Amino acid sequence: MTARPANAHQARLLRLLRDGGPNSRAQLGDQIDLSRSKLAVEIDRLLETGLVAADGLAASRGGRRSHNIRLAPGLRLLGVDIGATSVDVAVTNAELEILGHLNQPMDVREGPVAVFEQVLDMAAKLRASGVAEGFDGAGIGVPGPVRFPEGVPVAPPIMPGWDGFPVREALSQELGCPVMVDNDVNLMAMGEQHAGVARSVKDFLCVKIGTGIGCGIVVGGEVYRGTTGSAGDIGHIQAEPDGRPCACGNHGCLEAYFGGAALARDAEEAARDGRSAELAARLEDVGSLAATDVAAAASAGDATALDLIRDGGTRTGQVIAGLVSFFNPGLVVIGGGVTGLGHTLLAAIRTQVYRQSLPLATGNLPIVLGELGPAAGVTGAARLISDHLFSPA
Numbered sequence: 001m002t003a004r005p006a007n008a009h010q011a012r013l014l015r016l017l018r019d020g021g022p023n024s025r026a027q028l029g030d031q032i033d034l035s036r037s038k039l040a041v042e043i044d045r046l047l048e049t050g051l052v053a054a055d056g057l058a059a060s061r062g063g064r065r066s067h068n069i070r071l072a073p074g075l076r077l078l079g080v081d082i083g084a085t086s087v088d089v090a091v092t093n094a095e096l097e098i099l100g101h102l103n104q105p106m107d108v109r110e111g112p113v114a115v116f117e118q119v120l121d122m123a124a125k126l127r128a129s130g131v132a133e134g135f136d137g138a139g140i141g142v143p144g145p146v147r148f149p150e151g152v153p154v155a156p157p158i159m160p161g162w163d164g165f166p167v168r169e170a171l172s173q174e175l176g177c178p179v180m181v182d183n184d185v186n187l188m189a190m191g192e193q194h195a196g197v198a199r200s201v202k203d204f205l206c207v208k209i210g211t212g213i214g215c216g217i218v219v220g221g222e223v224y225r226g227t228t229g230s231a232g233d234i235g236h237i238q239a240e241p242d243g244r245p246c247a248c249g250n251h252g253c254l255e256a257y258f259g260g261a262a263l264a265r266d267a268e269e270a271a272r273d274g275r276s277a278e279l280a281a282r283l284e285d286v287g288s289l290a291a292t293d294v295a296a297a298a299s300a301g302d303a304t305a306l307d308l309i310r311d312g313g314t315r316t317g318q319v320i321a322g323l324v325s326f327f328n329p330g331l332v333v334i335g336g337g338v339t340g341l342g343h344t345l346l347a348a349i350r351t352q353v354y355r356q357s358l359p360l361a362t363g364n365l366p367i368v369l370g371e372l373g374p375a376a377g378v379t380g381a382a383r384l385i386s387d388h389l390f391s392p393a
Contacts, residue, residue: 081377084211139381151181187380189216258312317352335370
């Protein structure tokens with residue numbers, strides 16, 4: 001895609017068509033502050049650029065029937081969500097419908113060169129499947145702080161070798177299209193906002209609990225990244241004074257107690273100490289434990305696994321309670337790999353937030369699990385690049 005909207009009115013029309021799907025000229029006119037003649041001019045210009053296409057006659061509203069307009073059906077976006085232990089790659093159309101999606105295990109500690117070789121291989125497989133001949137843009141999520149304007153990770157604690165790596169520049173050259181890069185939890189928030197549980201909410205928090213713990217902050221419908229891109233790094237808020245050492249170099253961070261790695265470590269300790277026959281049996285079978293093993297043990301009624309989940313949820317809830325008191329969101333979404341722990345985790349988080357935050361902040365505050373699962377990150381990645389492409393050049 002070489003064309004970009006020429007002005008703010010065209011950008012607004014493109015985003016309306018992305019978020020609402022095909023629409024008639026008349027209905028678009030109801031949503032945008034333009035005269036009929038000016039609206040017609042802007043739509044005709046978009047038709048000329050190839051960014052939108054005619055899509056048949058709209059339903060009659062009396063008088064001459066209007067034509068439907070849609071985003072160009074051939075536009076293809078690549079969404080990449082890099083986690084600590086796996087990567088998701090998906091192709092969407094311009095309306096962010098997922099046309100193809102791959103997931104593979106991956107260790108982010110192998111470094112950017114090895115990870116991006118895998119990402120490019122997955123993108124090539126999706127092209128070969130026929131869902132895309134090429135890509136008009138790509139959005140990339142990484143599990144660490146990102147200096148957003150440059151698309152560069154900055155001192156990410158669980159990503160050795162990534163500090164300062166020019167992700168946007170390197171992948172743009174390889175893919176031959178524009179690329180935007182953000183923190184993975186921001187993209188999860190954008191995905192849930194576009195097609196998930198946060199569709200109708202303007203101010204919300206999206207907490208991702210995986211290997212690490214982060215928080216996407218959405219204010220007035222827009223992601224808030226902070227001055228340098230580190231807003232929402234709640235995994236490194238102190239949960240225990242002078243507590244456990246954390247990968248970031250500090251002590252007592254929330255992530256040191258309830259990230260995926262911390263939960264696995266505590267589960268293995270419980271198995272070896274004889275506190276859980278269920279976890280001990282699983283450890284003997286596979287040699288190591290993960291959050292999924294704790295979830296399975298809890299589902300089987302194992303008391304120790306349930307206690308580990310409740311303790312982690314309580315600590316996480318304590319941190320979220322502070323955020324709720326400060327920010328007063330309309331919704332809190334809990335997502336990420338550890339959400340396989342389900343309603344035991346959710347109940348512990350809710351209990352702490354509702355107990356600690358003032359009733360004015362929590363009286364009508366839903367705290368819910370995300371709806372989209374792994375699709376949230378890739379949908380958010382596609383939305384990130386579409387926001388860029390659907391902005392005036």
